[in-house]
Amino acid sequence: xxxxPFTWTIRVYYEDTDTGGIVYYANYLKFFERARTEWLRxxxxxQRAMLxxxxxxxxxxxxxxxxxxxARLDDLIEIDVRIARAGRVSFEFVxxxxxxxxxxxxxxxxxxxxxxxxxxxxAVPPAMLAALKSLPIAAEPKNQST
Amino acid sequence: xxxxPFTWTIRVYYEDTDTGGIVYYANYLKFFERARTEWLRxxxxxQRAMLxxxxxxxxxxxxxxxxxxxARLDDLIEIDVRIARAGRVSFEFVxxxxxxxxxxxxxxxxxxxxxxxxxxxxAVPPAMLAALKSLPIAAEPKNQST
Amino acid sequence: xxxxPFTWTIRVYYEDTDTGGIVYYANYLKFFERARTEWLRxxxxxQRAMLxxxxxxxxxxxxxxxxxxxARLDDLIEIDVRIARAGRVSFEFVxxxxxxxxxxxxxxxxxxxxxxxxxxxxAVPPAMLAALKSLPIAAEPKNQST
Amino acid sequence: xxxxPFTWTIRVYYEDTDTGGIVYYANYLKFFERARTEWLRxxxxxQRAMLxxxxxxxxxxxxxxxxxxxARLDDLIEIDVRIARAGRVSFEFVxxxxxxxxxxxxxxxxxxxxxxxxxxxxAVPPAMLAALKSLPIAAEPKNQST
Numbered sequence: 164x165x166x167x168p169f170t171w172t173i174r175v176y177y178e179d180t181d182t183g184g185i186v187y188y189a190n191y192l193k194f195f196e197r198a199r200t201e202w203l204r205x206x207x208x209x210q211r212a213m214l215x216x217x218x219x220x221x222x223x224x225x226x227x228x229x230x231x232x233x234a235r236l237d238d239l240i241e242i243d244v245r246i247a248r249a250g251r252v253s254f255e256f257v258x259x260x261x262x263x264x265x266x267x268x269x270x271x272x273x274x275x276x277x278x279x280x281x282x283x284x285x286a287v288p289p290a291m292l293a294a295l296k297s298l299p300i301a302a303e304p305k306n307q308s309t
Numbered sequence: 310x311x312x313x314p315f316t317w318t319i320r321v322y323y324e325d326t327d328t329g330g331i332v333y334y335a336n337y338l339k340f341f342e343r344a345r346t347e348w349l350r351x352x353x354x355x356q357r358a359m360l361x362x363x364x365x366x367x368x369x370x371x372x373x374x375x376x377x378x379x380a381r382l383d384d385l386i387e388i389d390v391r392i393a394r395a396g397r398v399s400f401e402f403v404x405x406x407x408x409x410x411x412x413x414x415x416x417x418x419x420x421x422x423x424x425x426x427x428x429x430x431x432a433v434p435p436a437m438l439a440a441l442k443s444l445p446i447a448a449e450p451k452n453q454s455t
Numbered sequence: 456x457x458x459x460p461f462t463w464t465i466r467v468y469y470e471d472t473d474t475g476g477i478v479y480y481a482n483y484l485k486f487f488e489r490a491r492t493e494w495l496r497x498x499x500x501x502q503r504a505m506l507x508x509x510x511x512x513x514x515x516x517x518x519x520x521x522x523x524x525x526a527r528l529d530d531l532i533e534i535d536v537r538i539a540r541a542g543r544v545s546f547e548f549v550x551x552x553x554x555x556x557x558x559x560x561x562x563x564x565x566x567x568x569x570x571x572x573x574x575x576x577x578a579v580p581p582a583m584l585a586a587l588k589s590l591p592i593a594a595e596p597k598n599q600s601t
Numbered sequence: 602x603x604x605x606p607f608t609w610t611i612r613v614y615y616e617d618t619d620t621g622g623i624v625y626y627a628n629y630l631k632f633f634e635r636a637r638t639e640w641l642r643x644x645x646x647x648q649r650a651m652l653x654x655x656x657x658x659x660x661x662x663x664x665x666x667x668x669x670x671x672a673r674l675d676d677l678i679e680i681d682v683r684i685a686r687a688g689r690v691s692f693e694f695v696x697x698x699x700x701x702x703x704x705x706x707x708x709x710x711x712x713x714x715x716x717x718x719x720x721x722x723x724a725v726p727p728a729m730l731a732a733l734k735s736l737p738i739a740a741e742p743k744n745q746s747t
Contacts, residue, residue: 174347176339176342176343176346177342177346177356177619177620177621177625178339178342178343178619178625178627180619180620181615181616181618181619181620182615182618182619182620182622182623182673182674183512183514183571183615184620185620187615187616188484188514188515188518189481189482189484189485189488189616190481192480192481192484193322193324193481196322196323196324196481197320197322197324200322200323201320204383209383210323210382210383211381211382211383212383214382220475222475222480222522222525223480223522224521224522225519225520225521225522226480226518226519226520226522227517227518227519227520228517228518228519229516229517230514230515230516230517230518233514233574235357235620236356236357236360236620237350237355237356237357237358279475282525323473323474323475323479324473324479324481326473326474327469327470327472327473327474328469328472328473328474328476328477328527328528329469329658329660329717330474331474333469333470334630334660334661334664335470335627335628335630335631335634336627338626338627338630339627342627366621368621368626368668368671369626369668370667370668371665371666371667371668372626372664372665372666372668373663373664373665373666374663374664374665375662375663376660376661376662376663376664379660379720381474382474425621428671466639468631468634468635468638469634469638469648470631470634470635485614485616488614488615488616489612489614489616492614492615493612496675501675502615502674502675503673503674503675504675506674527649528648528649528652529642529647529648529649529650
């Protein structure tokens with residue numbers, strides 16, 4: 164749906180929880196990444212092909228996460244993907260994880276594109292940059308994300 | 310489909326791979342469990358409800374896995390769930406992970422039902438035992454699983 | 456050593472890496488936590504005892520991480536633990552992960568103390584608060600951490 | 602100590618547990634591997650060097666695990682490494698995980714040596730094969746391991 168953020172739904176399994184009875188917080192980084200990966204796939208880009216054909220790889224350069232409420236075993240978590248900035252060699256996603264009507268976690272994720280051989284910054288392929296710019300724009304100003 | 314094993318499809322993400330370029334073998338145990346969990350859910354049983362309402366929990370008592378071929382980033386892995394034995398307090402699944410036409414891994418998993426308070430074996434609820442017995446029967450004799 | 460930050464050394468295993476050949480970024484959150492846990496243990500506090508005896512649990516409320524350089528299989532990563540703020544119900548750590556002389560990642564971690572029954576903020580036990588205040592103070596001003 | 606199995610001690614962190622309050626069973630595969638890796642390192646062999654210098658990699662071909670008793674947050678788990686078979690291109694470890702005097706899990710692990718380019722079985726380097734043969738021999742006959 165144009166104007167709507169891409170969303171991806173994740174089920175919470177035993178593997179995702181900890182002895183506190185809730186989703187272990189580091190696992191939200193995996194959930195956020197799964198949603199970005201599936202958005203990229205929907206937009207026509209697979210990361211294995213990108214690596215093999217173009218020698219390019221995305222790396223996470225930084226992340227800010229707030230963990231607001233606990234999620235539990237068997238919960239369904241809906242993750243969205245919006246864009247805050249799309250530059251020539253890097254970009255920034257803003258994402259929210261919801262369980263029903265409640266926000267359980269939010270993230271701001273800086274991603275860089277690198278040449279896999281030289282391990283140096285490389286230009287994001289033009290078609291991908293266009294796709295990134297078509298994502299809904301994150302409304303929150305940066306200084307409220309934490 | 311009656312007579313057909315339940316199957317669940319899993320996408321391979323970065324989080325699942327290791328520096329050898331393939332799915333890290335311990336992660337297949339998570340994949341096999343996701344398929345068992347989703348079969349159980351399809352059959353009408355959620356493990357969180359089971360724990361809260363009945364005080365019962367399933368624990369894996371033993372596992373035999375063969376890792377036959379590597380799977381890689383972006384692969385789709387199809388996991389099936391069949392039954393080898395359904396007893397009063399424990400049961401045994403036989404599962405296969407396929408990537409396209411190739412078997413990538415197989416597992417035989419022994420699961421016990423325990424009372425969550427006393428941490429002692431407990432009877433599988435009758436409706437669940439009936440569901441387990443409705444699963445396709447694993448064809449392989451036990452002594453070929455390894 | 457008084458005035459020196461507590462450090463904890465972590466070896467990189469296959470389980471920590473991904474198909475890009477480097478440590479998967481979400482795993483740094485685990486490494487940072489292991490160092491905080493071991494500092495807490497050295498200071499005389501175990502989290503299982505804290506949960507069982509006092510009904511208190513620490514939860515991570517937010518995290519900011521920068522991933523600066525890749526670490527690889529077999530690398531030794533040294534993690535330090537410093538304090539940025541020690542309040543009545545929450546506190547904030549600043550941590551650095553080094554591989555040899557190079558900084559591979561940094562983190563600012565907000566941790567809250569909660570009552571495990573009511574899942575509401577609870578006062579950090581006085582002895583633990585004193586221990587937190589004895590940690591070396593993080594030099595970086597907050598607005599440079601990202 | 603000659604004749605004594607190599608042992609490696611692992612601390613249980615939040616990351617290792619699940620909502621059942623115990624160590625998530627798939628994580629024992631990581632613990633067993635850490636002990637094998639550290640034994641290999643003690644014997645003078647690093648896996649990254651092996652990959653870079655010799656183009657050789659070890660892959661787990663199969664595993665049998667029994668999970669006998671639960672381990673919990675903050676527990677110390679001692680893992681040993683013994684050998685059941687050391688062949689030209691593959692070998693088999695037998696390992697036990699103990700918490701205090703209690704056996705919490707056992708494993709039989711089949712490992713193959715492969716050429717990283719051709720992804721085909723390759724001969725274990727002679728010095729490493731000699732080291733493998735110097736490990737204490739697993740007493741249990743194979744057919745009792747499950």
